[in-house]
Amino acid sequence: MTTPRTVSRRDFISTGLAAAGGLVVGFALPGGGRRLLAGEESPDGVLNAFVRIAADDSVTILLKHAEMGQGISTSLPMAVAEELGCDWSRIRVEHAPAAPAYFHTAFGIQVTGGSTSTWESFEQMRKAGATARVMLVETAAEAWGIPASDCRVENGVVLAGDRRATFGSLAAAAGRRTPPDSVALKAPKDWTLIGKSTKRLEGADKSAGRAVFGLDVRRPGQVFAAVARPPHFGGTVASFDPARAKATPGVVDVVAVPSGVAVIAKSTWAAWRGVSALEVTWKDGPGAGVSTRTLLEEYRALARTPGLKAAAKGDAEAALGKAAKIIEAEYDVPYLAHAPMEPLNVTVELGPTACDIWTGTQMPTTDVAAAARVLGLDPSKIRLHTPWLGGGFGRRANPRADFVAEACEIAKRVRGPVQVAWSREDDIRGGYYRPMWASRLRAALGAGGLPTAWSHTIVGQSIIAGTPFAMMIQDGVDGTSVEGAANSPYLAGIPDFRVGLHSPVGPVPVLWWRSVGHSHTAFVVESFLDELAHAAGIDPLEYRRSLLRNHARHLGVLNLAAETFGWGRPLPEGRAAGLAVHESFGSFVAQAAEVSLEGGRIRVHRVACAVDCGPVVNPAGVEAQMQSGIVFGLTAALRGEITLHRGQVQQSNFHDYPILRLSDMPEVTVRIVNSTEPMGGVGEPGVPPIAPAVANAVFSLTGKRLRSLPLRLP
Amino acid sequence: MKLTVNGREQDVDVAPEMPLLWVLRDTLGLTGTKFGCGMSQCGVCTVHVDGKAVRSCTTMMSSVEGKSVTTIEGLAADPGHPVLRAWHELDVVQCGWCQPGQVMGAAALVAKNASPTDAEIVSGMNGHLCRCGTYGRILAGVRRAAEIGRTK
Known part of the structure; x- marks a missing residue:
């Protein structure tokens, strides 16, 4: 992505008491509407937290950018921890939900792309860490009746003389304080963590198969779907016979969707078998005659x-x-195809008034907009959850939200949660x-x-x-x-x-x-x-x-x-x-x-x-x-x-x-x-x-x- | 059909030609084993059957009936496993999708050959693709895992 290389400075620090009784620091959008007051994380859940400190001393850092292998799940927490002074081993990371507070300060939507994540979030993350530190120190200082300047912070503990208080023990009281108007950030010469090689936070979970990726999401009663898509770009379904697909063991249903014909089954394997058994007659579209050999000749002539x-x-x-x-x-x-090792997939759980979506995405904002359009819901009713991404390389940042829109079309026609999985063939032949x-x-x-x-x-x-x-x-x-x-x-x-x-x-x-x-x-x-x-x-x-x-x-x-x-x-x-x-x-x-x-x-x-x-x-x-x-x-x-x-x-x-x-x-x-x-x-x-x-x-x-x-x- | 998965006997009601991968993931809910290609091209779905590394995406359920399957969940029940330790020391992982398969492949390799040469590591691990390009660390990781295994 082409990147405007400026970061707009419109952030307003907002802090408050976490639902579970800890300190939460976030950034609210200006203009009042989303500026939060201390006391509650947000009216309807966690919508703008960047850092949460809980009573058990855990520090949860919310990533507004997606971790897809590039390592921001470690570099962004390093920026927070540098200023916060927490215990590195107590840091947890989560992908932030889709919300305007997490919009990219240069692109104006929530997106991971253009190799921007670390520099774009660097100041926000350090500010969030510094704000939390100041509030924790002020809380301790007040309790001890000493000036904040007499306190120091080490490894998740506020210290003054022989007094000590862990971040967790201070978090709830800190969450009731008014945040400082501004915080001073360390000079680069004083950095102790930034610039030091640090192992990936989630590495062990990934090696051990514990990390949950999009395709690993399992909801109660979930069914699995696969889609027969046109053999060339722009094609459409002329007619189809679902009989053989429906007779395939494990297949539950066959439904037509705008992108093709979807087979719903009890396993991904059964869904793919159902797709193979489908009889579809395709109608030619604009891509029916394309050959790259002749297209390249046209390009050369144009050049x-x-x-x-x-x-x-x-x-x-x-x-x-x-x-x-x-x-x-x-x-x-x-x-060239991106071919991320984890093929595209989306899990959709559509309720009567709202919808939950799990997908490894680089562009939550356009995905939510597409889902809202397809489902006829207000975007505020779409809850997008981002599990770990098994590679992205740009394919998961589609402004047209092809994979999410298609999954929502399927979810509309299915009862209960459904996971749409792309085969490798779907991926390589899927365009974009x-x-x-x-x-x-x-x-x-x-x-x-x-x-x-x-x-x-x-x-x-x-x-x-x-x-x-x-x-x-x-x-x-x-x-x-x-x-x-x-x-x-x-x-x-x-x-x-x-x-x-x-x-x-x-x-x-x-x-x-x-x-x-x-x-x-x-x-x-x-x-x-x-x-x-x-x-x-x-x-x-x-x-x-x-x-x-x-x-x-x-x-x-x-x-x-x-x-x-x-x-x-x-x-x-x-x-x-x-x-x-x-x-x-x-x-x-x-x-x-x-x-x-x-x-x-x-x-x-x-x-x-x-x-x-x-x-x-x-x-x-x-x-x-x-x-x-x-x-x-x-x-x-x-x-x-x-x-x-x-x-x-x-x-x-x-x-x-x-x-x-x-x-x-x-x-x-x-x-x-x-x-x-x-x-x-x-x-x-x-x-x-x-x-x-x-x-x-x-x-x-x-x-x-x-x-x-x-x-x-x- | 019966099989043993990570030491536990399981009885599953699935088609005999259903690939082991999908039995593990969609029937038994063991999602640590990943899908990458469906045709034994990438190694992402590697598990052990009676101690041998196999591609579960093309292993039919009927061929593992009565056998003992170890998945990444089973291997990782020992967090001190030499491969997991080596992977952590060398910070091998990037996106991580291929890594459970890499770990299973590496574990089978060092179990069979305690002192593999680089050429043996390359030929043993060459069926495992990684789109993030962690290959340099995978090579070093297997070397290190073998070393840990020898001194254990």
Whole structure:
């Protein structure tokens, strides 16, 4: 997601007495309506708590962002605990419910995306912790008849001389106090927890199978549902015969829904068997004839025409027309499925006047809106519960709320709670892919070999067109289509450049996929830059250093990655190196990769990665996200491809949509730049540089420039 | 049909061709074992049948009748299990969906081979996919689990 990099400061601290008699600290929206008074958590339950301290000394931290593997369930509690001074072992985390108090301060809805969670919540979480600490200390000081300044806090205990009181023993009285108007936050130099590698809070529960994910939700009397969806995008049901499905053991019912035909059963397995037994006649829709092979040809043709202006300076065409030396290349990348290991699922329990929904989601606000619309209920009557997410990568952040809306359609037609589970085939063939992209680039090289003119035309579907995010489209240009290309640091020193965009409309549904536009622009720009370096006869590292001399953070990670890798040192026979650097989501990442060929297949042996994401909350988490991004990016670089032939998605499961395996895993070294620059994200920025780093290494090894993903040697 | 799950005898009234995975999850309510692909491609659903790691998504109920099944719930009844300890020490987990299967696979591997080489770990664990890319830590985790197991 494209991120406005500002956090609005409209929070009002609100505190009160928890229902169970403890202290609760939260943030209320301004304007009165949701500003809470001390005394009750909220009129109808817990609607805005960020931190709860209970009589048993437990500290519950509510996450307004979803934990889907990226580690915010640990980094955000670290921010709270730094200021609160609680006992780390007594911290529990819960996903917050869907409520306006948890809206993203930059996006204006409740959402996890754009690698924003830690920096976006950093101040709120520290404020919540500091407010609670001040109120606990004031409570103790008052009881002891001493000034608050004589008290200190250690590991969940307020201390003064030989007096001590645990947070739990103070919580109820603290909850009746008026919160302080403002709290002072620690200076970074005084941090003791922030910046220290900390293990994942819920790790043990997940390893032991105790953690409850969406698909693990079990309600009394729950039935299981699966859906037969059209074989191509935009298709509809012409007619169906439920007889064979209904005769399948375990099948309870068959119901038509707008997205297809749903089979209700006593187990997920029986529901899937019922779907296989269904006889459905489908009516063609707009996607019936789509083939990616012909679509890519159309994209390539479009890329040879200028498109809308996304960025420009001077007159690129005129400069290219006069140039003595022009380098030209065309690149493309395919549609990609997110394929989170936990397939999509939703559990809906519809009551007479309200509805409970459990689903691993990155975008609760649009899910609640969709559920309310489908069920004919006021949004306040929808209670959305977010269990742990078995991966998300963007697929669980759908502004169109496809999986939630469909599950509510089913729930309307079923008595009692129902869980809708997607099979892997449903997931791989279900659309909402990373768009297919084509690019055409031309550059003129000057006397010193550096580019003097640059033209880049991008073709691909807009992710946000037709969604509530469409308001971010400016002059027809969806920023998520060109991010990383229209603002490439290499453009700064080029007198004449133009970046153009075509956004063809198509029937294949598209969505943000981990690193969004950067997932194609980094590959294209960093590969093309390598072509220019080669044409200029300059080492790729030196070439980048020349162009990035005024971009300190790019240069910093580039040099650190090169040093860590040992760039320029001789490599074993049959191996070669490539590198790439890219900024995304407020962070800067450079990666160098060593590759060889094994039986015609590209093998990546090791990767050196350097990241500058500003101040680091949890170094272990940053390292894990860089490793994770590299693996995710390598799957796209070496394996991932969704193709369509006459409307039919040709992949279906991990045998034909392979993802990286342990045997493919390179040795990864991550170095983190010590930085006081603004905090950026880490969930996505590790992904973009790896594909070009590998492609550049393959060129160095073979002399073959691979301009399509996944990388395949002819 | 009868089978033993985590030491407890169970009698289930299901179709003989029903995969063990769904018997565990939907009939017995043991949701620690996860679903990932349904065709033995990802290892997420791994359990032990008579001590051997199997993919429960393609194991028919009829083939485990009368046998002893251990799921992640059964293994984790011992929180000091070398694999769980190693997983915690190395902070292996990210989203966590694949990890019960990884743990079951790793436990079977180190039970069979107390000192696996890296190549043996890779070949033993290669059927376990992880979309979050925790592979580096999985490799290190199995090494460490074997080490803990040897000194136990």
